[in-house]
Amino acid sequence: MHFRLRIVIxxxxxxxxxxxxxxxxxxxxxxxxxxxxxxPPLGNIxxxxxxxxxxxxxxxxxxxFTFIFPKKKVGDxxxxxVKAEGYxxxxxxxxxxxxxxxxxxxxxxxxxxxKAIQEEMRSKFYRVKSNQTLDTFLAQRIRDLxxxxxxxxxxxxxxxxxxxxxxxxxxxxxxxxAKQDIETASELYRQAMQSFLTGKIEESIRxxxxxx
Numbered sequence: 001m002h003f004r005l006r007i008v009i010x011x012x013x014x015x016x017x018x019x020x021x022x023x024x025x026x027x028x029x030x031x032x033x034x035x036x037x038x039x040p041p042l043g044n045i046x047x048x049x050x051x052x053x054x055x056x057x058x059x060x061x062x063x064x065f066t067f068i069f070p071k072k073k074v075g076d077x078x079x080x081x082v083k084a085e086g087y088x089x090x091x092x093x094x095x096x097x098x099x100x101x102x103x104x105x106x107x108x109x110x111x112x113x114x115k116a117i118q119e120e121m122r123s124k125f126y127r128v129k130s131n132q133t134l135d136t137f138l139a140q141r142i143r144d145l146x147x148x149x150x151x152x153x154x155x156x157x158x159x160x161x162x163x164x165x166x167x168x169x170x171x172x173x174x175x176x177x178a179k180q181d182i183e184t185a186s187e188l189y190r191q192a193m194q195s196f197l198t199g200k201i202e203e204s205i206r207x208x209x210x211x212x
Contacts, residue, residue, distance in 0.1 A: 096190070130167070
């Protein structure tokens, strides 16, 4: 009897805790950095998320920030806005985000730079992201070949040469991407860019085809 009672009390406690968490609203954490991935933290940058959360300012030392969304829940989509005199956002296509279940393990990174070097920094950002995506894609192709017992040295070498050629083309494309303004882009194009930046190549291509 005591054992059953303890189970009931435990279930009620968990339910109450979850309800309290939902009542507190969803959270989003992140950091503002300068120029590029791995760049130094940038403090005193004003951020907002429309009317869904109060504006906040990045920490003066760590560049970190936290949003609380009283009326939002995990999975909801929000758009972040940055206001900093003389600065622009490098990774502007990543400002629309979905609220994570665990904000501590899924922080958002916002990269900003001076207006004078925005095209240079954006080009570098897209080049790095392209290379990361291509490296992941190559590693997956090699694993598939190994699982099929077809990963001979000649085949792998050919794939690596193709990889180098593709990276060279991607570097050229990065310059064009750097000129694209999110404000003038269509909704499908924005979604395609977001998919590309998270490594979802096939989804990105599908969205671009739809955007024709």
